[in-house]
Amino acid sequence: MRTTIHTIFATLLTGSLMLSSCDDYLNTLPSYSLVSDGAITTENDTKVAVNGLYEGLISAKGLYYYGTDFITRPEVGGDNIQTRMSGDRTENFYRFTDRQNNARESLWYVPYVVINRANVLLQAIDGGAVPMTDVTKNSKGEALAVRALAHFNLLITYGTPYQKDNGASLGVPVVTTVLDAAALPERFTVAQGYEAVLGDLNEALNYISEEKTYGHINIWGVKALMARVNLYKGDYEEAYKYAKDVIEHGGYSLVPNSEYVAMWGKRENSESIFDLDFSTTTYGGARELIGAVAAPKSYGAMVATDDFLNLLNEDQADVRLGLLIEDKEGKKRAVNKYPGLDGNVFVNNIRVIRLSDIYLIGAEAALRKNTPDQDLADEYLYQIRHRANSSNTKITATLDLVKKERRKELVMEGHRLYDILRVGDTVERKGGSHFLNGEDLIKVDWNDYRTIMPIPQAEIDANPKMIQNPSYK
Known part of the structure; x- marks a missing residue:
C-alpha cells in the first residue's frame, strides 16, 4: 500500500508500544509506525521519543529523506552537481521529470511521519502525562524544533518560494496536533506555513537547552535554523540577528x-x-544512502x-x-x-x-x-x-x-537549487558533460512549475481536499 498522510495518522490508532530504552524503540518500532497514546509517561520516555524523531529524519519505511533524497534533489537540480549518466539513481531530480504519478514519496511522506511523532510527544507533555522536569522541557524544545524543520523542508520542496509572491500561494498542510485517521488536512499558504515554522522555533527557545549533545539540536541549532528560515523568507533583519548571535555566542x-x-x-x-x-544507527548496509x-x-x-x-x-x-x-x-x-x-x-x-x-x-x-x-x-x-x-x-x-x-x-550539502529559487535567480546548466535535451530544464528559475515537486498520486487519491501543484497531471 502506498503511503499518505491519512495512513500515517491511521497507524496511531492501531499500534501500541511501551517504551523502555532507545535501542528497544529503534529496533522494535517499525520506522513507519508511531508511538501510541499513553506510551510516553516518564522523562526517559520523552528522550526515547526524541531519538525517534532524529531517526525519522534519516528515513522511514525504507524511504530515504536526509539519508539521500533531500540532499540529492537540490544538488543535481542546480548547477554545481549533475547526474553522471542516464539511468543513474538521481536522474529524475536532475532532469525534473517527477510527475504526479511517479513522484518519489520520500520527500512528502517521511517529514509527516516525523511531524506526527513530534505531535504525539508534544501532546503527552502538554497534556500533563509526563512530569515537567528539565529533561522533559528539553524534549519539548527538541520536538518543536524538529517539527519546524520538517515543515520548513516541506514548504521549500512543495511550495512556491516565499519571496515570489510574499507567501500567498499554496504551501503544505501544517499539522500541529495529533489527528485521527479520518483527518483530511488541507494545504495552508506558504506565508501561514512560515508563520507556523517560526512560531515553533520561537516557542522552542523557551524550553530547549544550550547543552551540546551530538546528533541533537540545541538552542544554538534553533537560532541557526531561524537564521536560515528568515533568509528564505526575505526577513534579513531577523536572519542577520540570529546568524550574528550564533557566530558570536554559540561557541x-x-x-x-x-x-x-x-x-x-x-x-x-x-x-x-x-x-x-x-x-549510532543501524544503516551500515543501506545501499541507497547518500x-x-x-x-x-x-x-x-x-x-x-x-x-x-x-x-x-x-x-x-x-x-x-x-x-x-x-x-x-x-x-x-x-x-x-x-x-x-x-x-x-x-x-x-x-x-x-x-x-x-x-x-x-x-x-x-x-x-x-x-x-x-x-x-x-x-x-x-x-x-x-x-x-x-x-x-x-x-x-x-x-x-x-x-x-x-x-x-x-x-x-x-543539499542547498544549491533552493539558493537559486529563494531569490528568483536563474541558473543555466552549461558545459559539455550534461546529457539534458530540449525537453529538460536547462535553465532553472522559479517560474517553471517543475522546480516545485508534485504531491504524490497516493496523497491526491486519498484526500479529496488536497490540491495538486499547478500544471502537474
Whole structure:
C-alpha cells in the first residue's frame, strides 16, 4: 500500500508500544509506525521519543529523506552537481521529470511521519502525562524544533518560494496536533506555513537547552535554523540577528584549513551545529544512502559539473579542491563529502547546519537588510575565504561574491537549487558533460512549475481536499 498522510495518522490508532530504552524503540518500532497514546509517561520516555524523531529524519519505511533524497534533489537540480549518466539513481531530480504519478514519496511522506511523532510527544507533555522536569522541557524544545524543520523542508520542496509572491500561494498542510485517521488536512499558504515554522522555533527557545549533545539540536541549532528560515523568507533583519548571535555566542568555530578535507570522514567537528548521527544507527548496509549514491566505488551517480569545476579552479590553492576525487570514469569530478565513517562508505553523518553556512547567511543578510552592515559582511565572507586559502585577504563583500562562496562551500550539502529559487535567480546548466535535451530544464528559475515537486498520486487519491501543484497531471 502506498503511503499518505491519512495512513500515517491511521497507524496511531492501531499500534501500541511501551517504551523502555532507545535501542528497544529503534529496533522494535517499525520506522513507519508511531508511538501510541499513553506510551510516553516518564522523562526517559520523552528522550526515547526524541531519538525517534532524529531517526525519522534519516528515513522511514525504507524511504530515504536526509539519508539521500533531500540532499540529492537540490544538488543535481542546480548547477554545481549533475547526474553522471542516464539511468543513474538521481536522474529524475536532475532532469525534473517527477510527475504526479511517479513522484518519489520520500520527500512528502517521511517529514509527516516525523511531524506526527513530534505531535504525539508534544501532546503527552502538554497534556500533563509526563512530569515537567528539565529533561522533559528539553524534549519539548527538541520536538518543536524538529517539527519546524520538517515543515520548513516541506514548504521549500512543495511550495512556491516565499519571496515570489510574499507567501500567498499554496504551501503544505501544517499539522500541529495529533489527528485521527479520518483527518483530511488541507494545504495552508506558504506565508501561514512560515508563520507556523517560526512560531515553533520561537516557542522552542523557551524550553530547549544550550547543552551540546551530538546528533541533537540545541538552542544554538534553533537560532541557526531561524537564521536560515528568515533568509528564505526575505526577513534579513531577523536572519542577520540570529546568524550574528550564533557566530558570536554559540561557541562553535570553523575547522582549520589543515583539517578541512579530513573532517568529512569524521563523526563530528567544531563547526557542527546540528548533524544527524548515522554512526549510532543501524544503516551500515543501506545501499541507497547518500554515501553509496555519491561514491565512485558504489553507484557514483553524482559528479561536479564543468561549470562548478571551472569555478573551484579559479583558485588553485583552495583547500576545497582537495575534495575532488576520480569518478567511475577516471575523471576528477566527484566531490568526496561522503567518504564514509571507519571505512564504511554507506555511513556518513549528515551536516544539517554548519557554522560555515551561518557565516554565509550572516554575510548575505548583512548586505540585504534595510541598513546594510558592510563591515560585518566583509568579515564573515573573509572568514570562509581565508579558511579556504590562508593567502586570501579581506575584500569588499558583494552579493555575487557571497553567492559564489555558497556554491563553493556548501556543494553536495543539499542547498544549491533552493539558493537559486529563494531569490528568483536563474541558473543555466552549461558545459559539455550534461546529457539534458530540449525537453529538460536547462535553465532553472522559479517560474517553471517543475522546480516545485508534485504531491504524490497516493496523497491526491486519498484526500479529496488536497490540491495538486499547478500544471502537474
